[in-house]
Amino acid sequence: MRLRLLLLALGTFAVGTDTMVMAGILGRVADDLDVSVAAAGQMVSVFALAYALLAPVLATLTARWRRRRLLLTALAVFTAANALSALAPDYPTLLATRVLAAAGAALYTPTANAVATALVPPERRGRAIATVLGGMTVATALGVPLGTYVGRADWRLTMWLVVVLGAVALLGLAVFLRELPAPAPAVGLRERLAPLREGRIVAAVATTFVFFVAFQAVYIYLAVAVRPATDGEAGRLTLILLVTGIASVGGSWLGGRAVDRWGVRAVLLVAGSVAALAFGALPWLGLTMRGALLYATVSPLAGWAISVAQPHRLASLSPAHAPLLISLNSSALYLGMAAGGGAGSLAMTLLGERWFPLASTALALAVLALVATTTSHPQREVAGRSGPLVGRKAKQPGKRPAEARHRTTSSPSGD
Template identity: 70%
Template sequence: MRLRLFLLALGAFAVGTDSMVMTGILDGIADDLDTSLAAAGQLVTVFGLAYALLAPVLATVTARWDRRRVLFTALAVFTLANALSALAPGYGTLLATRILAAAGAALYTPTANAVATTLVPPERRGRAIATVLGGMTVATVLGVPLGAYLGRADWRWTMWLVTALGAAALAGLAALLRDLPAATAAPGIRERLAPLRNRQVIAGTFTTFLVFVAVNSVYIYLATAVRPATGGDQDRLSLILLMSGLASMAGNWLGGRLVDRLGVRAVLLTGGVLGALAYGALPLLSGSMPGALCYAAVSPLVGWSMAVALPHRLVSVDPPSAPLLMSLNSSALYLGLAAAGVVGSTAIDVLGGRWFPVVSVVAMAGAVAVTLGTVRRPPRPQAAEETRLVSPSGV
């Protein structure tokens, strides 16, 4: 049982590495394919946009498929796409293979989470999902720095790494994942989008979008932002990415506990303010390795804490629609990732490689403003008790 969950997590690790590793190899891609850094950054934009748009469509198309077939198809497409990326002779071909990889990822991730819940008793489903999603988090610690390290010599080695991870997950699941329950009918696209009529859902998804624009406008171009500290040295960049990955894991762990203890509003507001301060300080911190490492420790810690609170907020709006709301949150996340590639590259062109993180300050401030205007302060325990005593149900 644990081995099968581990293999599902390995697939998530491959997907997470693929979606984030471009940060460390954009310079190499731009040089090798004779294109600009901004154009190379659009590879991240295209991946995120394709994922966000294809996820609900592919889920609907494959709703009646056996789940084992869906997983194998998703990983096969994902693995093939990354092999083609490694062999891409030019920018146009690489762009097309990134869309194909996003299709495989968009089909794999939600299916893997659903399958994980069928492999364990109901009381362990939360931990099963956490195990699979843990593969995404670990990707920031191991996959991204390792991919960046391999990319020092040739960015294509990074793509071969992701290909190998996808192939390993596919082979393992083919051997060990059997006898899954039959798939139930999935809602259509109209039903998936029905919660968008709720203003709180609109505000929640827009907040997710703004937060991930803020986070990724800097993260995608982190090599540019910290170049004064690294001097273009790939080993130093890998160290910064490793620090960022460790902080991401800590933020994911801390965020769940802070949401339970303090509530969504407190986590989003505190995290938003601290995140904006970190982005504003980055042009100054990036002048030295200690400063860059300080930023790499604080910013992901804050960002991943908020990433836990965002879906929690959406689900609390309409708990019976939790699966649909989680899907919408995922789409908003990847739309934010897609937009961040454009926003970040435009900011570099307008503000320069040192001051472009200011755009993330603006996006995060927007997320704080939306949260202030749409998320109510939780009632104090004493006030809640008084309300219960005077209400008809409390008589």
Template identity: 70%
Template sequence: MRLRLLLLALGAFAVGTDTMVMAGLLGDISADLDISVPAAGQLVTVFALGYAVLAPPLAALTARWPRRRLLLTALTVFTLGNALSALAPTYPLLLATRVLAAAGAALYTPAASAAAASIAPPERRGRALATVMGGMTVATALGVPLGTYIGDADWRLTMWLVVALGAVALAGLAVLLRGIPAPTAAPGLRERLVPLRDRRVLSGIGTTFLFFIAVQSVYIFLATAVHPATGDDASRLTLIMFVAGLASVAGSWLGGRAVDRLGVRTVMVTGVAMAAAGYLALPWLSLTMAGSLAYVLVVHLFAWATAVSLAHRMASLSPADAPLLLSLNSSALYLGMAAGGGAGSVAVGLLGPRWFPLASGALALLALTSAVVTTRRRTKTATAAATPGGAGEISEGVLRPRTEPQHPSPARL
């Protein structure tokens, strides 16, 4: 079982690397294809948008497929998409290959989690899920900096690195992943969208969407934002990306524990406020390496702690429907990533390479307003109505589960 879980995690590591690594390659891609950096940033937008839009219909269409077949198909599509990205001679073709890779990623991530849960005994399912999803988290700390460093010589080499990771996971799972129980009856696309009629669900995913527009508007163009500190030194940029990845991992880990101790609302509001402060200070912090490192350490720590609290908030609305609600939250996260690419491009064009993070600061303040307003303390009766069987305890207007927190996937961002 352990080896199969590691192979599933390797596939998640490849997906996580592919999702985030473009942020460190935009300058090289723009120079190679003779396009602007904001145009290169749309490669991240297209991938994230493709993931968010394709995930629900693909999940519905493949709901009754055997999980082994689904995983192998997903990794094949994902690996092929990245191979074509590495070979793409023009910008339009590269955009098209990113959509193909996103389709494979959208199929793989939830299928890998389901497979991990099915092959582990009940008492080890939490750790099995953590192992697989940890692959995406670790990608921010290791895969993205490594890909950025390799891509300094040729950005296409980074695409081939992702291809190699996906191919190894595909080959290993093809040989070892057998005996997975067939999926039970699953909801169709219409049933998956029913929760959107609930105002609490809409407000929750709306806050997630707003916040990740702010996060990605800077992260996608992080190399541009910190250029005063890094110059054209790839090793300096790699160090900043590495610290950002470590802070993301730490934020995700600490966020779940902070929610258990302090409550969802406290972690959410504090995290969004700290991120907003970081974006507003970045034009000055980016002038030095020390300031840039301090920025990524603080902002990524609080941003990914916030991501955990946003997922907790959604799951608490109806614990029985938590998987479905978390999938909607994940789609909102990826839509925010997609919109962040466009918003970041506009901000760079209007405000310039130094001052564009101020736009993210404004967006984060909007997300903070949404978080404060939509999580005000409700009456105990109204909140308890969303708590079947006393599954948790009432705290700060949301239900705080007593179980170990469920972590979102990264775009773990």
């Protein structure tokens, strides 16, 4: 079981490297394809937007597929798309391959998280999700620097590195992953859109979106926020980013264990509070190297703990429909990443280069309010129950309709 989780994590490591390494090779892409750096940067936006839009659509279209087949198909599409990116002769072709890679990633990551929860007993689901998401965090700490280094002479070598990672994960899962229980019975389109009518699901997805707007608005412009500490020296900024990557791994690991021990609500409230404090303190922490490193440690710990808690929260609402619900969460995450750049730029324009992180503080406080009003204390939940929110109505003879609805939406995870 541990090997299968690690292979799933290798797949997310490949996806994470592909998603984030572009920032390190934009200049070489621009020079090779004779476009501006700004145009080359659209690869990142195209990937993020395509992922966000395709994740729930593809989850719906593939709902009848066995999960093993779905995982292998997703990795095959993702790996082939990156090979095409490495061979792209021009800029339009490269953008098209990034959309195809996003389609593979949008199929793979939510399914991998859902499969991870199916491989372990309920009390270990948080750690299982943390292991799979750990691939993304390790990509931040190791994959991105490695990909940037490999592509220092030719950016296409970076794409081939992603191809190798994806191919190894594909081969490993094909050999070691057995068939999994059949997914939930297929239902009509109207029923598949039912999550968007469920208040708790909408609240959970909104939590992910707003928090990642806040987080990315600072992360994308972190070099600006810590410029007084680095004095523009690349070596100091690299150290800060390295600490950020390592702390991201720690946040994912700790977040999974914290969810299993204390529940989703507690992790979201504590980690959200820590993130809000970190954003609010950054205008002062960014003045010194010691303060910048403190921020680089604390903020990713909180951010990635939330990243682990949110898929667990949605999967617990309806385990049978976990791939669809987690795909909605992934879409919200990538939309937040895409919107974070614009939000950070706007905050910088309105508040200035020193004070713009305060906008993220306000957004983080909004997240805390949302969590506090839309999640329940664990002791109020019905043990061992997680109601099927998608494609089915609760029927409980002898219960009042309001009570039946309450039990239908109860979750064992503290959501």
